[in-house]
Amino acid sequence: MWIETSTGNRIAKDAAISGPDNIVISGNCTIHPGASLHGDVTLLTPSTGPTILIGKYSHLNSNCQIIPPVLQDDKHGPVAIGAYCIVGHDTVVRLATIGNRVIIEDGCDLQNLSIIYDCCVIRKGTVVPPKMVIPPFSEVLGVPGTDFKVGELSNAYKKLIETEAKELQLQT
Amino acid sequence: MSKIYNDSYIYCPKLATHRTLDGFSANSVHHLSQLYFCPSCQAHKSRYDCYHNIECKFCSHCITDYSHTSNDTQRCAKNCFVCPSCTSSLTIFITDHQINGKLGKAFQFSCVYCTYTYQSGVITSPKSLHSIISSEKKEAQHQTFYKYQQQLSTASDAPVKQSETRLKNLSLSNISRTPDSPIDTLGPEDISEVRNRVEITTHPDHSNQYPVARKLTVKKSYKCLNCNTFLLLPHTEDGLLPTTNKLRVKFNAVDYMPSIKLTNTISPTILTTPPTETRNLQLECRRTFLINLMNPLEVDMKIHVGSLPYIADNFITGGNKLKFKVELSIPIPDIVIKSSGSTKNLIKTIPTACLTTKNTISKAELISRMGSALFKEKPEDTLDVSESSESLVAQGAGWSLIPLFISVQMNDETDTWDSSDLLDIKIPLYITVQAELPQAIKVLKLSKQNLSYGYWNVIDIGTYQVTK
Ligand SMILES: [Zn+2]
Ligand SMILES: [Zn+2]
Ligand SMILES: [Zn+2]
Ligand SMILES: [Zn+2]
Numbered sequence: 001m002w003i004e005t006s007t008g009n010r011i012a013k014d015a016a017i018s019g020p021d022n023i024v025i026s027g028n029c030t031i032h033p034g035a036s037l038h039g040d041v042t043l044l045t046p047s048t049g050p051t052i053l054i055g056k057y058s059h060l061n062s063n064c065q066i067i068p069p070v071l072q073d074d075k076h077g078p079v080a081i082g083a084y085c086i087v088g089h090d091t092v093v094r095l096a097t098i099g100n101r102v103i104i105e106d107g108c109d110l111q112n113l114s115i116i117y118d119c120c121v122i123r124k125g126t127v128v129p130p131k132m133v134i135p136p137f138s139e140v141l142g143v144p145g146t147d148f149k150v151g152e153l154s155n156a157y158k159k160l161i162e163t164e165a166k167e168l169q170l171q172t
Numbered sequence: 173m174s175k176i177y178n179d180s181y182i183y184c185p186k187l188a189t190h191r192t193l194d195g196f197s198a199n200s201v202h203h204l205s206q207l208y209f210c211p212s213c214q215a216h217k218s219r220y221d222c223y224h225n226i227e228c229k230f231c232s233h234c235i236t237d238y239s240h241t242s243n244d245t246q247r248c249a250k251n252c253f254v255c256p257s258c259t260s261s262l263t264i265f266i267t268d269h270q271i272n273g274k275l276g277k278a279f280q281f282s283c284v285y286c287t288y289t290y291q292s293g294v295i296t297s298p299k300s301l302h303s304i305i306s307s308e309k310k311e312a313q314h315q316t317f318y319k320y321q322q323q324l325s326t327a328s329d330a331p332v333k334q335s336e337t338r339l340k341n342l343s344l345s346n347i348s349r350t351p352d353s354p355i356d357t358l359g360p361e362d363i364s365e366v367r368n369r370v371e372i373t374t375h376p377d378h379s380n381q382y383p384v385a386r387k388l389t390v391k392k393s394y395k396c397l398n399c400n401t402f403l404l405l406p407h408t409e410d411g412l413l414p415t416t417n418k419l420r421v422k423f424n425a426v427d428y429m430p431s432i433k434l435t436n437t438i439s440p441t442i443l444t445t446p447p448t449e450t451r452n453l454q455l456e457c458r459r460t461f462l463i464n465l466m467n468p469l470e471v472d473m474k475i476h477v478g479s480l481p482y483i484a485d486n487f488i489t490g491g492n493k494l495k496f497k498v499e500l501s502i503p504i505p506d507i508v509i510k511s512s513g514s515t516k517n518l519i520k521t522i523p524t525a526c527l528t529t530k531n532t533i534s535k536a537e538l539i540s541r542m543g544s545a546l547f548k549e550k551p552e553d554t555l556d557v558s559e560s561s562e563s564l565v566a567q568g569a570g571w572s573l574i575p576l577f578i579s580v581q582m583n584d585e586t587d588t589w590d591s592s593d594l595l596d597i598k599i600p601l602y603i604t605v606q607a608e609l610p611q612a613i614k615v616l617k618l619s620k621q622n623l624s625y626g627y628w629n630v631i632d633i634g635t636y637q638v639t640k
Contacts, residue, residue: 103176111285117415121176129260129285135232135389136417144285145258152392155404155417156205156424160175166518167174171528 001033010172015060022051026083029054030172034063041068044075051076055083055100057165059172064091069113082118084165095128099136101161119158173433173464173526173571175205180432182207182425183600183628184218201630207425208403210396211613214625216425221397227406228391230414233261237414238388247385251301253281256381260285264301269294279304281383290383305382389414423612428623430473430509430605431466434576434631435525453498453580453636455589461576461633463502463601464523467509468570469623471608477505477574478602487630489596495587496638498597501577512570520569541568580638593638599631 002010007027015031017023019039025031037060039052051068060066064087068076079093082100087093091108099118104110108122112130116122120134123141127148134140137155142148181201207216228239231248238245253262262281269276276294279301283289292304391414394404407418453459467473483498512521519527519537527538566573576599582589604626613623 118417129258131261131263131284133232136415144255144260148259154206154424155419155422156426157176158417160205160426163518164174164176167522170519170522170531170534171526172531 010169012062019051023054024050024052025054026056026058028057028166028169029059030169031060032062032064032172035060035065036063037066038068041076042074043068044071044077047078049078051078053078053080055081055085057083057162057169058085058087059165059168060087061089061091061106063089065093067092067094069094069096071113077113084162086161086165086168088124101158101165103161103164119153119155119161121153121157121161173431173466173523175426175431178203178431178433179632179634180204180434181630181632182216182429183630184216184221204425204429204431207429208394208396209423209425209428210399210401210403211423211428211616212399212401212618213396214620214623216429216627217394217396217398217403219394222394222403223397223400224392224394226390227393228408228414229388231386232389232415233386235414239408239414245388247387249302249385252386253301253305253383254386255283255286255288256384257288258283258286259384262288262290262383271296288381290381301383302385309382391417427468427612428610429627430468430475430603432601432603432629432631433464433523433526434599434633435462435464435523451634451636452639453578453595454639455580455582458577458579461578462525462573463576464525464571464573465507465509466521466523466571467511469607469610470511470513471610472511473509474606475507475509475572476604477502477507478604479576479600483597483599487598487600490594490635492593493595495583495593496595497581497583498595499577499579499581500599502574502601503577504574507567507572507574509572510567510570515569517569521571523568523571523573524566525573541566589638589640591637591639594635595638596635597633599633601629601631603627603629 001013003013004010009025009027009029009031011017011025011031012033012035014033016034016036017039018037019041022039023037031037037052041051043051052066054060058081066079066081066087068079071077077096079096081087081093081098082102084101085098086103088104088106088108090106091104091110093104093110094112095110095114095116097115098104099116099120101118102116102120102122104122105124105126107125109127110116110122111128111132114128114130114132114134116128116134117136117138119136120138120140122128122134123139125143126141127143128134128140129144134150137153137157139151139153140149180203182204183201184207202218207218208222209215210217228237229245230237230239231250231252233252234248234250236248236250238248251264253264254260255262261284263284265280265282267278267280269278271294274296276296278294279292281290293308295304391406391408392404393402393406395402402421403423405419405421407420412418463477465475465477479500479502481499481501483500485493488498515521519533524538524541527534529535529538580595605623607623609621609623
């Protein structure tokens with residue numbers, strides 16, 4: 001069920017990857033069944049760089065969606081996901097940047113053009129509103145208007161998230 | 173073995189000298205990842221055991237550094253506004269207007285997430301958005317007072333007589349003041365603004381709510397309450413981008429204390445069928461669990477795992493818990509966990525019980541560690557758990573596995589067992605650690621020559637059904 005690349009990426013056969021020429025997946029990533037990467041969008045500013053960039057040792061769980069953010073009408077901007085990132089089941093990513101060592105748990109909705117800095121944990125079911133900036137070492141939970149909260153995440157997570165992502169690769 | 177998602181907790185006594193367990197509550201236990209380790213006290217510290225100080229504050233949106241402003245500055249002074257009802261960002265549109273022949277501008281704030289909007293009045297002289305909003309807030313207060321005044325002057329001249337007791341009972345409790353809106357007076361300029369104001373739109377749903385300046389993000393340092401040693405200190409030189417996270421000092425508990433996790437015994441069947449966790453404990457039948465211990469130090473760790481002969485009442489919940497006694501025993505309580513040291517290969521540092529067969533690398537490692545034991549006809553457990561055997565312990569780079577025996581007994585033999593007996597079990601283990609001083613502590617030249625500390629680690633094993 002996996003396609004293994006020479007750089008150690010493992011991509012599920014039924015992961016939906018459109019516009020593969022516009023997608024760069026660094027080494028040792030895992031992309032689970034049903035994950036979808038929308039690389040076939042029109043960019044507002046044509047560029048030679050990738051539309052979707054995924055850093056090394058990142059882990060995209062089943063049925064998550066990576067959609068480049070909308071800049072204007074149906075024109076998009078690129079999306080970059082850092083190294084050692086874990087994107088949960090059914091999570092939708094429409095934001096612009098995710099830093100290195102970020103865990104986004106299951107069922108999150110990361111809305112248009114948000115930015116998540118390094119070393120963050122976004123808890124299950126969180127909605128990150130558009131254009132939100134999540135500073136480094138934050139723990140985020142909840143839905144805006146009801147219980148949205150950005151708290152402090154221990155700096156111990158820098159190492160812990162990296163190990164988590166590497167171990168996940170060995171356990172899948 | 174996940175150090176982020178696990179059911180292992182460290183007990184934090186209210187007093188550092190207090191070593192007995194009061195029970196398991198959210199206030200008394202923390203995940204290892206949440207704790208600091210004080211190199212001077214040689215003990216773990218939660219945030220509640222620390223002083224903290226704000227070393228740096230900045231706006232996460234415009235990255236303006238506010239570290240050198242007064243303590244009262246808690247919000248961004250630039251054009252960074254958030255929605256008063258959902259705290260999402262507000263976008264600002266500017267529209268041009270003409271008032272009495274003068275050109276002016278109005279500002280429309282809209283929330284990017286919810287339906288909130290705010291329309292400012294027309295401004296004819298340059299003014300910051302902050303002062304526009306604060307003067308409109310003041311204006312609204314003045315209009316409210318004006319309305320009250322009007323009502324008072326049109327009201328009947330004869331005041332309603334209040335009884336004396338009723339007057340005495342009037343309380344001041346409803347008077348409140350929001351700290352973000354100090355009441356101050358209108359200047360002449362503000363008043364002209366009020367007069368020039370034209371009603372453009374109203375916003376009935378949020379009529380009392382004004383855009384709010386964005387809260388600043390802070391970076392804190394933490395110091396041990398007991399001995400004043402820095403446990404965390406961020407770098408805060410001028411010119412350093414506030415979003416960079418360089419640390420001058422960090423003493424995280426995960427770097428000094430072993431990670432502990434309980435797993436079921438490794439069964440050879442995992443090579444053919446996925447392990448289904450049995451959530452049963454059979455009465456009077458010994459069940460073996462494995463304690464997985466991982467050493468984060470660059471030196472070997474000598475560990476003693478202690479426990480009471482049975483689990484105390486307050487660590488078991490469930491309807492009929494008093495009927496049962498849950499006995500514990502640790503046949504090999506003393507072990508040395510080698511440092512994972514220079515082991516570059518991550519797979520070698522994963523305890524056997526946490527390897528899977530789903531991944532080819534993991535499966536190959538599992539086979540190489542377990543060897544022929546996996547292919548024996550039907551061994552009870554692949555780890556030899558005969559009490560005399562040395563092979564009781566499985567070891568690898570930076571980890572060890574030791575068995576833990578659990579058995580459930582009836583407290584009173586005359587009591588009857590029934591199939592609905594569910595027990596929620598937490599296992600307290602007293603861990604003592606001894607090691608040479610790690611380099612990061614050695615350089616502090618403290619009085620202690622070795623690392624030596626003890627603490628309670630509580631493992632939540634979840635709900636088990638007691639079967640006969
Ligand atoms: Zn505590
Ligand atoms: Zn201390
Ligand atoms: Zn700002
Ligand atoms: Zn809003």
